[in-house]
Amino acid sequence: MQHNMMSWKKGLAALCLLAITGLTGCDQKTDAAAQNVGYDGLSPNTPxxxxxxxxxxxxxxxxxxxxxxxxxxxxxxxxxxxxxxxxxxxxxxxxxxxxxxxxxxxxxxxxxxxxxxxxxxxxxxxxxxxxxxxxxxxxxxxxxxxxxxxxxxxxxxxxxxxxxxxxxxxxxxxxxxxxxxxxxxxxxxxxxxxxxxxxxxxxxxxxxxxxxxxxxxxxxxxxxx
Known part of the structure; x- marks a missing residue:
């Protein structure tokens, strides 16, 4: 019973870590996309x-x-x-x-x-x-x-x-x-x-x-x- 509980907690922790990693990845992608928004070949990074x-x-x-x-x-x-x-x-x-x-x-x-x-x-x-x-x-x-x-x-x-x-x-x-x-x-x-x-x-x-x-x-x- 105790072994099953520990396994469940490890699994939950792994899922949380995966979710956090995924959200962070999305945020980074969104930020990068925002930085590249521009017009006529110019952007905030290359104004x-x-x-x-x-x-x-x-x-x-x-x-x-x-x-x-x-x-x-x-x-x-x-x-x-x-x-x-x-x-x-x-x-x-x-x-x-x-x-x-x-x-x-x-x-x-x-x-x-x-x-x-x-x-x-x-x-x-x-x-x-x-x-x-x-x-x-x-x-x-x-x-x-x-x-x-x-x-x-x-x-x-x-x-x-x-x-x-x-x-x-x-x-x-x-x-x-x-x-x-x-x-x-x-x-x-x-x-x-x-x-x-x-x-x-x-x-x-x-x-x-x-x-x-x-x-x-x-x-x-x-x-x-």
Whole structure:
């Protein structure tokens, strides 16, 4: 009787171990699958593509549906940054990775913005043509197609640089919609404070064009000069 009881307990333990092992295996498989979800050959593990011949960097992003109605000064912010929920697009590459990628295609950082001059200085650096596309999009749309400027002005996107400030502040800012001393790329049309401090302009995503919240997309940066 005692022998049968011990055998039963061993069998039960083996079944429990098998079940735990199986669940762990499933979890690992699910995690791996989640990490490999992507679009256009990019994924969270490989969020950037660099093409030196066309001088283009392409980055994986995700649409933040909140800013299809609310306004923001943040175009793209890295998902690991403190401002990650404040932007129209959530980026999968950190600031240094985007900075380094732009340097690889021979973009020149302006590095002319400081915390002291930010409200009177327009960001400098290589001019970038920016486009956005996603599964089901009719084409790759220019950034001014997907962003609505309340003044009707087209953005003038520049490789501002600001890598030291970006790494110190840890906001994750990749693309700002007014000139910024922290963002890797920003809009030279407006100086810092035009959106949140002085109310000169409002920016929202183009709800008539952009796909729903959570949709993966790619943003491409091409050096124009």
């Amino acid at each position: 950037l593509r660099v093409d030196p011949q066309t001088r283009t960097v392409t980055m994986l992003v995700q649409v933040n549906g909140r800013f299809l109605t609310d306004d923001t000064r943040h175009g793209i912010v890295y998902k690991g940054g403190s401002n990650s929920q404040k932007s129209l697009f959530i980026g999968y590459a950190p600031p240094k990775a985007l900075y380094d990628a732009l340097k690889q295609i021979h973009a020149t950082p302006g590095d002319n913005m400081t915390m002291d001059n930010k409200e009177t200085t327009h960001v400098a650096g290589s001019k970038l043509a920016i486009s956005v596309t996603w599964a089901g999009a009719a084409k790759a749309y220019s950034f001014d197609d997907v962003i609505v400027d309340s003044n009707g002005r087209k953005p003038d996107m520049r490789f501002g640089g600001n890598l030291t400030a970006a790494e110190e502040k840890k906001t994750g800012c990749l693309l700002c919609l007014d000139s910024c001393p922290v963002g890797i790329i920003s809009n030279a049309v407006y100086t810092y404070g035009a959106v949140e401090k002085r109310g000169e302009v409002k920016f929202t995503g183009n709800a008539a064009l952009l796909p729903p919240d959570g949709t993966l997309a790619t943003v491409s940066f091409n050096v124009m000069e």
